[in-house]
Amino acid sequence: MNTIKIGTRNSPLALWQAHEVAAKLQHVGFDTEIVPIVSSGDKNLHQPLYALGITGIFTRDLDLALLNSQIDIAVHSLKDVPTELPHNIQISAVLERDFSEDVLVRNKDAEPLDLEVLKIATSSLRRRAFWLKEFPETEFADIRGNVQTRLKKLDDGIADATIFSLAGIKRMNLDVLYEPIPFLLQAPSQGVVAIASLSSNIDLNQVLKSISHKETEICTTIEREFLRTLEGGCTAPIGAKAEMLDGQVRFLGALCSLNGKDFIETDEIFDWNETENFGERLAKKILNNGGRELMDEIKKSL
Numbered sequence: 001m002n003t004i005k006i007g008t009r010n011s012p013l014a015l016w017q018a019h020e021v022a023a024k025l026q027h028v029g030f031d032t033e034i035v036p037i038v039s040s041g042d043k044n045l046h047q048p049l050y051a052l053g054i055t056g057i058f059t060r061d062l063d064l065a066l067l068n069s070q071i072d073i074a075v076h077s078l079k080d081v082p083t084e085l086p087h088n089i090q091i092s093a094v095l096e097r098d099f100s101e102d103v104l105v106r107n108k109d110a111e112p113l114d115l116e117v118l119k120i121a122t123s124s125l126r127r128r129a130f131w132l133k134e135f136p137e138t139e140f141a142d143i144r145g146n147v148q149t150r151l152k153k154l155d156d157g158i159a160d161a162t163i164f165s166l167a168g169i170k171r172m173n174l175d176v177l178y179e180p181i182p183f184l185l186q187a188p189s190q191g192v193v194a195i196a197s198l199s200s201n202i203d204l205n206q207v208l209k210s211i212s213h214k215e216t217e218i219c220t221t222i223e224r225e226f227l228r229t230l231e232g233g234c235t236a237p238i239g240a241k242a243e244m245l246d247g248q249v250r251f252l253g254a255l256c257s258l259n260g261k262d263f264i265e266t267d268e269i270f271d272w273n274e275t276e277n278f279g280e281r282l283a284k285k286i287l288n289n290g291g292r293e294l295m296d297e298i299k300k301s302l
């Protein structure tokens with residue numbers, strides 16, 4: 001096989017992730033070349049993502065580059081990858097999950113305010129809804145851009161605090177103070193780097209399989225199946241976390257109304273070899289438990 005061309009968005013986080021994948025491939029004997037591609041998700045920063053009304057805004061340009069053979073693989077944050085993939089594109093490997101949770105980062109010049117009075121800069125439906133569930137009076141500001149841009153906007157004073165994926169902070173080695181947010185369930189597949197490739201590229205896919213982290217694969221498959229079954233192509237405040245402990249998997253999943261008032265969750269432990277269709281089964285349980293009405297309400301108001 002010739003040099004493996006690695007497509008990536010050109011944000012610092014995306015490039016870090018692409019280099020991580022390059023190192024893994026080099027370790028099993030392949031040459032690599034990193035090909036940065038500007039994505040439309042990075043070009044349109046004036047509107048929050050859910051307002052753009054299309055899924056896959058971060059992945060579409062890399063999908064196109066894969067399909068026209070400009071690149072051999074595309075590296076993504078798995079949480080940004082839609083659950084329905086284009087024809088002939090598949091997730092062929094995931095790297096071991098490092099950190100999965102969201103954390104609170106405060107404006108460093110702000111008073112040490114109590115959580116319930118903080119103005120929070122986040123455009124994520126999930127983060128807003130789960131925060132409102134705890135603190136219904138909270139005010140929010142919209143914020144977009146990569147981690148570094150968002151930190152700068154925070155320091156410029158658009159809000160008292162913002163919420164980040166801890167994985168992003170750690171990967172960028174950012175020197176910021178952060179606090180855990182125990183009531184905020186992570187996005188499905190948060191903290192996981194994924195490699196997409198053409199399904200027809202059999203030889204390459206075998207190589208990719210050999211560098212894939214099996215436990216992370218099992219956990220993210222459940223989380224993404226849960227998401228796909230619940231959302232049915234629409235975005236909604238959905239959290240999911242599958243974790244392996246001694247051959248068992250613990251799964252936490254939740255659906256929340258936009259205003260945080262309605263909340264349906266599931267918390268289950270099962271043997272890892274019984275995980276077939278588990279994400280789907282648990283999502284259906286939530287749908288039959290008031291989730292269907294909640295999803296209809298969310299779709300109407302977006």
Ligand SMILES: NCc1[nH]cc(CCC(=O)O)c1CC(=O)O
Pocket residue numbers: 077078079080147163164165166167168189190191192193
């Ligand atoms: N939504 C953007 C995004 N996509 C992936 C990460 C970080 C890495 C990850 O969580 O997988 C981030 C930043 C954030 O949510 O703070």
